[in-house]
Each structure stands twice: as C-alpha cells, then as structure tokens.
Amino acid sequence: MPEVTLPLPVARIALNPVFRLLMNHRLPFTVQRALMNWGSVAQRSPRGTHVDRIRLGGRPAERVTLGPVSDAATVLYLHGGGYTVGSPATHRALAAFLARETGCAVQVLDYRLAPEHPYPAALDDAEAAFLELVASGFEPERIAVSGDSAGGGLSLALAERLRDRHAFVPAALGLIAPWGDPNEVPSRSRDLVINRPWSRQCAAAYLGGGDGNDSGYAPLLDDLHGLPPTYVQADVDEMLHDQCTRLVAKLRAAGVDTRFTETEGLWHVSQLQASLIEPAAAITRELGEFLRQALRPAQTRSTG
Template sequence: MPQVNLPLPVARAVLHPMFRLMLNKRLPFAVQRTLMDLGAPAQGALRGTHAERVRLGGRPAERVTLGPAIDSATVLYLHGGGYTVGSPATHRPLAGYLARETGCPIQVLDYRLAPEHPFPAALDDAEAAFLELIAFGYQPERIALAGDSAGGGLALALAIRLRDKHGITPAALGLIAPWGDPNEIPERTRDLVINKPWSRACAAAYLGDGDGLDPGYAPMLADLHGLPPTYVQADKGELLHDQCTRLTAKLRAAGVDTRFTETEGLWHVAQLQAALVAPAAAITRELGEFLRQALRPAQTRSIG
C-alpha cells in the first residue's frame, strides 16, 4: 500500500495542471528540468529509501536501496522524460519501490540529455554503464534493464545493442510505457501527462542530425529476436498505449517471452506516484516482482 492513498479523481485533478506547467514546449528544457527536480519530493518515497551517489560508465548515477540488498544482482534503470528532462532525483521514489520488491540495488543512470547531447549520447552512456556493471563483477544474466517512457525505449535500444555488438543478453527488460518509436505522431493532442507539441519537440531534440530510421533511435524498427523476457505496461488512456500494444505484438512474434499489463484510469508512468495512489503502487509492485523473478528465480518475494 502507498504511504498516502489519494482517490484517483483527486490525484488526476492535482497532477494534470502540474504536468501542463512542467512539460510545456514554450519553456526551455533547462527550466523544465528544474521544475521537475523541485517537484520530485512531492511524489513521496518509501521510508528507508537510501540513494547513494555513484559514477557509472563515466556518468553520475544513484544506487538506490531499501533495506538489505544482495550484491550479486542489480537493475540498471533508465529514467523517462523525452530524452530531454528527468533525472535520478525525479525517479528516486520509483527506484525505491523497485529496490524493495527486488531486494537488489537499483542503479539509476544520469545519462546525457538532448538537445545538448542528441542521439546516440544517451544510448552510448547506457551501454557504458552496463559494461561497467559487468566490470564490477555482475554477470550479464544478473543485470536487468528497466525504464519508463523514453527510458523504456532506451532500455529496449540498449538490449538490442548489447545483443548485436557484444553478444550479451540481460536478465530481463522491464518497460513502463516505452517510447519505442519517436518518429510516430500520436493521433490525440494530449493525455493527462504528455502532449503532442512537447513530445514532437523532444523527438526532434533527441534526433538532432541523426537518422530517424536508426534502430538505436527507434528500437521498434529493429529485429527483436533473442531479447530477454520482457514486461510492458501501459494505461489504456495514454498516448503511447497503441504503440505499446504493437510493440508487444512484435515482441511475441519474434518469440520473446512477453508480459503485457494494461491499466485503466491511471496515467502515463503513474508508477512515479506509487507512494500516493494505491493502483499505482500495485502496478509498480507487479514490475518489481517480474524483475525479482528474473534476477532471483530461486527466491520468493519477501512480505512487507
């Protein structure tokens, strides 16, 4: 259960104007980043969440734990934010939930953001972080990849690069409403969190002078064979729901063991508000259990 259980209509009424303010095409990305970091503590966090600042792959990162954590397995988490905003601070509450559910440290990477650092900077950073975890002593099959929105797309792109370039398969992929193809233009103008003008600005900023058909930029365009067990979650009311549905179908057609969870009445990456809303806490716990089973198959989930 969350620490505060807001009714869904109340949570939606509070969050909608906040997202309209923060994710606004008219605001410079630097201002959006500041607003998001300032507002992050309002999302709440589980008591006992511990975030240690570390370096990973040459970039800042946070190693998030909650209670005792095994050091033989870990999750590399790639935050969302359209490749232009977001940070370990904005995703610390979500990382805390996953740390509790998996019993493993969650490594939240502060990868480089566009437009200052367009594609493939974020993917290069994620690759370097994964390889450094191996250098630290983690076995690839004991490292799971997870991410939300743009970070979910980045996690998918990283799994493809690891397969093609290094012959490596992570333990699992945990994807929250992954942005698998930034080329696609949504039919609707907005959902509770995301709006079309902002998302198009983010897609252009991330692409820079790159090729929009590059599977590193749009991993939905890639061959998906040989990827690890994958969890995908999306809410039926969000702009990325249709894309997530098609990604799931493509994963299954490629023979990937895929679990697809659809919610109704939540919003894009509601997991960030898991400390405030019971259904968001439940869906976050589901992702954590999926990752735990992949990383610690002989273990059973702890109660509490």
C-alpha cells in the same frame, strides 16, 4: 500500501495542471528540468531508502537500496523525460519501490540529455553503464534493465545493442510505457501527462542531425529476436498505448517471453506516484516482482 492514498479522480484533478506546466514546449528545457527536480520532493520514497551518489559508465548515477540487498544481481534503471528532461532525482522514489520489491540495488543513470547531447549520447551512456556493471562482477544475466517512457525506449535500444555488439542478454526488460519509435506522430493531441507539441519537440531534439530510421533511435523498428523476458505496462488512455501494443505483438512474434499489463484509469508513468496512489503502487509491485523473479539464479541464456 502508500502512506497517503488519494482517490484516482482527486489525483487526476490535482496532477492535470502540474503536467500542463511541466510538459510545456514553450518553456526552455533547462526550466523544465529545474521544475521537475523541485517537484519530485512530492514523490516520497519508502521509509528506509538509502541513496549513494556514484559514477557509472563515466556518468553520475544513484545507487538506491532499501534494506539488505543482493550483491549478485542489480537493476539498471533508465529514467524517462523525452530524452530532454528527468534525472535520478525525479525517479528516486520509483527506484526505491523497485529496490524494495527486488531486494537488489537499483542503479539510476544520469545519462546525457538532448538537445545538448542528441542521439546516440544517451544510448552510448547506457551501454557504458551496463558494461561497467559487468566489469565490476555482475553477470549480464543477473542485470535487469528497466525504464519508463523515453527510458523504456532506451532500455529496449540498449538490449538490442548489447545483443548485437556484445552477445549479452540481460536478465529482463521492465518497460513502463516505452517510447519505442519517436518518429511516430501521435493521433491524439494529449493525455493527462504528455501532449503532442512537447513530444514532437523532444523527438526532434533527441534526433538532432541523425537518421530517424536508425534502430538505436527507434528500437521498435529493429529485429526483436533474442531479447530477454520483457514486461510492458501501459494505460489504455495514454498516447503511447497503441505503440506499446504494437511492441508487445512484435515481441511475441519474435518469440520473446512477453508480459503485458494494461491499466485503466491511471496515466502515463503513474508508477512515479506510487507513494500516493494505491493502484499505481500495485502495478509498481507487479513490475518489481517480475524483475525479482528474473534476477534469481538461472542458466545463462544465449542470443541465438
């Protein structure tokens, strides 16, 4: 249970003005980043959380642990934020909850952000981080990859690149409302967290001068065969819900072992508020349990 439990209606009322301020396309991304880092202190980590600041794949990262951890398995976490905002600090509490549930260190990568570093910078950084974990002694099938929103899309793109370039299959993909196709213009104007002008601004910033049909930018467009077991979580009322349902259908059609949880009454990446809201804590525990089971010793999977 969270240390403080807020009723869902109260939480929604309290969070609405916060998200309207943070996800404001009229604010420079540098201001949005500062505000998000400052506000992340309200997302309390479980007692006993330990954070080591490290380098991973040539980028800053945080290694988040809670109690004794396995030295044979780990989670690479890719934070959300439209590829333009977010950091290990904004996702530290979520990483700590996952570390507690998996019994593994969760490595949160501070990948380069757009518009200063458009696609494929974030994907290149994620690939370099995974390859460094392998070089340090982790077997690819003992590394789970997880992420939320843009970080969920980045996790999917990373799995596709690892399959195609390195014949590596991670232990699992844990995707929280993944943004698998930034080309898509949402039909709704906003949900509690995300609004259309902000998301379109982020999509354009991440694309830069690139090709929107590049599957690294929009991994939902790629062939999904040969990907690892995948768990997708999304709320029915969020803007990305329809995209998530299409991703799940495409994964299943490709023969990927896929689990899908659709919550009702929560919001986009409510897992970030797991320390405050019991339903958010519950689905975070489900994700952690999925990753823990996937990281148990198993026979090496092939990409065939």
